[in-house]
Amino acid sequence: MALYQEQSLKLYNSMTGEKEVFTPINEGNVGMYVCGPTVYSNVHLGNCRTFISFDLVFRYLKHLGYKVRYVRNITDAGHLENDADSGEDRIAKKARLEQIEPMEVVQKYTVDFHNILEKFNNLPPSIEPTATGHIVEQIEIIKTIIENGYAYEANGSVYFDVLKFNKDHQYGKLSGRAIEDMIANTRELTAQSDKRNPQDFALWKKAEPQHIMRWPSPWSDGFPGWHLECTVMSTKYLGEEFDIHGGGMDLKFPHHECEIAQGEAASGKSPVNYWLHANMLTLNGKKMAKSTGNFILPEQIFTGENDVLAKAFSPNVVRFFILQAHYRSILDFSSEALLGSEKGFNRLMDAYYSIDELPESEKTGFDLDQWIQSCYDAMNDDFNSPILIARLFDAVKNINTIREEKLGITSADKQKLKESMKAFMFDILGLKDETSEGNNDGEKLAGTIELLIKLRAEARSNKNFALSDQIRDQLLELGIQLKDGKDGTSFSLK
Ligand SMILES: [Zn+2]
Numbered sequence: 186m187a188l189y190q191e192q193s194l195k196l197y198n199s200m201t202g203e204k205e206v207f208t209p210i211n212e213g214n215v216g217m218y219v220c221g222p223t224v225y226s227n228v229h230l231g232n233c234r235t236f237i238s239f240d241l242v243f244r245y246l247k248h249l250g251y252k253v254r255y256v257r258n259i260t261d262a263g264h265l266e267n268d269a270d271s272g273e274d275r276i277a278k279k280a281r282l283e284q285i286e287p288m289e290v291v292q293k294y295t296v297d298f299h300n301i302l303e304k305f306n307n308l309p310p311s312i313e314p315t316a317t318g319h320i321v322e323q324i325e326i327i328k329t330i331i332e333n334g335y336a337y338e339a340n341g342s343v344y345f346d347v348l349k350f351n352k353d354h355q356y357g358k359l360s361g362r363a364i365e366d367m368i369a370n371t372r373e374l375t376a377q378s379d380k381r382n383p384q385d386f387a388l389w390k391k392a393e394p395q396h397i398m399r400w401p402s403p404w405s406d407g408f409p410g411w412h413l414e415c416t417v418m419s420t421k422y423l424g425e426e427f428d429i430h431g432g433g434m435d436l437k438f439p440h441h442e443c444e445i446a447q448g449e450a451a452s453g454k455s456p457v458n459y460w461l462h463a464n465m466l467t468l469n470g471k472k473m474a475k476s477t478g479n480f481i482l483p484e485q486i487f488t489g490e491n492d493v494l495a496k497a498f499s500p501n502v503v504r505f506f507i508l509q510a511h512y513r514s515i516l517d518f519s520s521e522a523l524l525g526s527e528k529g530f531n532r533l534m535d536a537y538y539s540i541d542e543l544p545e546s547e548k549t550g551f552d553l554d555q556w557i558q559s560c561y562d563a564m565n566d567d568f569n570s571p572i573l574i575a576r577l578f579d580a581v582k583n584i585n586t587i588r589e590e591k592l593g594i595t596s597a598d599k600q601k602l603k604e605s606m607k608a609f610m611f612d613i614l615g616l617k618d619e620t621s622e623g624n625n626d627g628e629k630l631a632g633t634i635e636l637l638i639k640l641r642a643e644a645r646s647n648k649n650f651a652l653s654d655q656i657r658d659q660l661l662e663l664g665i666q667l668k669d670g671k672d673g674t675s676f677s678l679k
Contacts, residue, residue: 187213187250194249196429197513197567199437199460200359204567207459209428215246215253216423218457220415220432220440221313223260224294225275228301229480230503230518231466231473235433237504237615238463238512238568240307242431244613245564256422257310259298261291262317262398264411274408277397287398291315301483304500306617312422316414320400323409323417326451327388327402335450339379341391341405345446347384354449356384359460360438386443388413412443420448420456430457434464435472466507467517468493481518494520498527501617505530508570508614529578530616536581537610538620539588540603546593551583553598557605564613573609580606634665638674641667 194207209215219239222228239257246253265272273281280287299309316323327343330336335350336343347356351364364384371383391405392398399406419427425448432441441460448456466473473480481493489497498506506526510516556579563572580602586592594602611618637656644653657667666677 189213189249189251192249192561192565194245194565195567196459196461198458199462200457205459207428209251210424210426210458213250213252215251215429216427217243217246217253217255217429217431218415218419218423218427219255219257219310219430220436221258221260222294222298223264223275224291224298225264225279226294226475227482227484228294228298229473229475229482230486231468231480232433233301233305233483234466234507234516235463236302236307237305237507239431239461240302240305240615241508241512241568241570241613242429242461243308243310244615245568248608248613254312254423255310256312256314256419258415258418259291259295259313259315260411260414261288261295261315263409263414274396274398280397291317304483304487305504306500306615308615314418314422316409316418317398319414319417319421320409322421323413324389324402326413326417326447327409330388330447330450333450335446336388337381338404339381341407342379342387343389343404344380344385345388345443345450346381347386347446348382350446350450354446356446357438357442359442359445362438362442386410386412386439388447412440413447415440416444416447416451416456419444420452425452425454426456426458428457429459429461431461431463434462437462463512464515467515470517473518486523493518494523498523501619502527502530505574505614505616509574511567511569511571513567529574533574533577533581533610534619536584537603537606539584540599540606543584543587543594543599544590545596545599547595548593549595549598550593553601553605556580556583560605560609570614573614577606577609634660634676638667638676642674 195204196207197204217239219236222232236257243253243255261276262274264275276287276290279290283290302309327336330345331338331343334346336345348364350356356364357367367384368382387410389402389404389407389409391407396408398408400408419430430441430444445455445457448454468479468481471477471479481491483500483503485491486494486498486503487500502523503526506523507516509526509529556576559579560573560576563569563576566572583592584602587594607618610616637660641653641656644650644656660667660676664678668675668677
C-alpha cells in the first residue's frame with residue numbers, strides 16, 4: 186500500500202478558501218505547475234521563499250509515494266514592466282541597458298536562478314519550459330479563444346474580452362473580485378489604447394519598431410502576453426485539467442485570474458483543481474521586491490556582505506529559517522531571527538548525529554509510532570512545516586533525556602527513530618545532511634591539509650627547509666594560510 190493511502194493530506198485551496206482533502210485526478214499521479222521567475226535579474230530571497238515552499242510540497246508528495254510531474258516555467262519573454270500591458274519588456278530593457286542580446290540576459294539569470302536554488306537544496310522540476318520555446322502553441326491557443334468568441338483583434342494586437350467572458354463564466358472568482366468593482370475602480374482608457382474595456386488584457390501585442398523580441402503571427406510581428414505562457418505550458422504538459430497550481434500570493438490577480446479565464450475560454454474547462462499561494466517575505470516590515478529596492482540577495486547572506494546581517498549564514502540555516510514559518514504566513518527577515526534559527530538548527534543536527542551513540546535499554550520509554558504519526562499529521566495539515574519542526578524538537582528533548590539515561594530506547598527503536606528523523610529532516614524538509622557521502626568535501630580538504638602539515642613538520646625536522654617553505658608558500662598561493670603556534674600548526678582558509 187502506498188503511503189498516500191494511509192495518510193490523509195489536506196491542503197488549503199485558495200479558490201474555495203478551505204482546507205480540502207487532496208484527491209488527484211489520476212490515482213497515484215500528481216500534476217503540479219508553479220509560476221517560475223522572469224529571468225531579468227538575480228533572484229532575491231523573497232523569490233526563493235516561494236520556490237522553497239513549493240519544493241516542500243513537491244518533496245512531500247513524492248515522499249507519500251505519488252508520481253509527481255512538476256512543471257515550473259522560465260519567463261523569458263512577454264513580461265512587461267507594467268502588468269497592465271504597458272511599458273517595456275523587462276528582459277529587452279535589461280538587454281538594452283547592458284548592450285547585450287536578450288537571450289544573454291535570459292541565460293545569465295537562468296544560470297543564477299538554478300545555482301541559488303541548488304544551494305538551497307531545491308529539487309529541479311520535472312519539466313522547465315520557456316515562453317520563447319512555446320510561441321507556436323501560444324498562437325494556436327489565441328486562435329481558439331478568438332474562434333470561441335472571447336478575444337478580438339485590434340491593430341495587430343489581440344485582447345481577451347473580459348466582459349464577454351464574464352457573461353458566460355465568472356471572472357474574478359479566485360481573487361474574490363466582482364467585475365462591477367473592477368469597472369468602478371479602473372480609469373478610462375487612454376486614447377491610444379486598442380482595448381474595448383480597461384479590464385481586457387493582451388494575448389498578443391504588436392511589436393513597436395524598436396522592440397527586439399518579436400515573432401510572426403497571423404495578426405502582426407509581435408510577442409505573446411505574459412499570462413498566456415502559463416496557460417499554454419501548464420495545459421500542454423499536465424492536461425486541460427490538472428491538480429495543483431502554485432505561485433506567490435501577488436500572482437493571484439491578475440496573473441492567475443487571467444490564466445483561469447484563458448483556460449476556460451479555450452477548452453471550456455476550469456484548468457486547476459487546487460490553487461496554492463505562498464506568502465511573502467518581508468524585510469524591515471515591507472515586502473521584499475526588486476522594484477522597490479527592499480530586498481536581499483541569497484549570496485549576500487551566504488557571504489555576510491550586506492548591511493542587514495551581523496554575520497554570514499549557510500543556505501541550510503536560511504532554508505530552516507524559512508521553513509520555520511508556514512508557507513501561507515508572512516515571514517519577516519532579520520539578523521536576530523536567523524541567529525535563533527541557526528542555534529535551533531545546530532541543536533537539531535547535534536541530536537540527530539548523536540542517535541547512534543545513545544545507550545540502549547530493554548524497553549522504549551515513549552510512544553515512537555505516535556510521534557512519527559504526529560509528524561505526518563503536521564505535514565498532512567496543509568504542509569505545516571513549523572509544527573513538524575516543533576515535533577522534531579520533541580524528539581531532540583527525548584534524545585537528550587535518553588543520553589542522560591533518564592529514558593530508555595531499544596536498539597530497534599533507535600534505528601527507527603533515526604530513519605524517521607532522516608526522512609522528515611532531509612527528504613521532506615530538504616535540509617542537507619552535511620556529513621552524507623559525496624557531501625564531505627570540507628572534511629576531505631581538512632584531511633589533505635593536515636597531511637601536508639605533517640609532511641612539512643617532517644621536512645623541518647630533517648632540516649629540509651626548502652621543502653617546508655615550498656609547502657607553506659604554495660598553500661598560501663591557494664589561499665590556505667598555515668600558522669605555527671605552541672601547540673603545533675593550524676590553518677585557515679582565506
Ligand atoms: Zn504564471
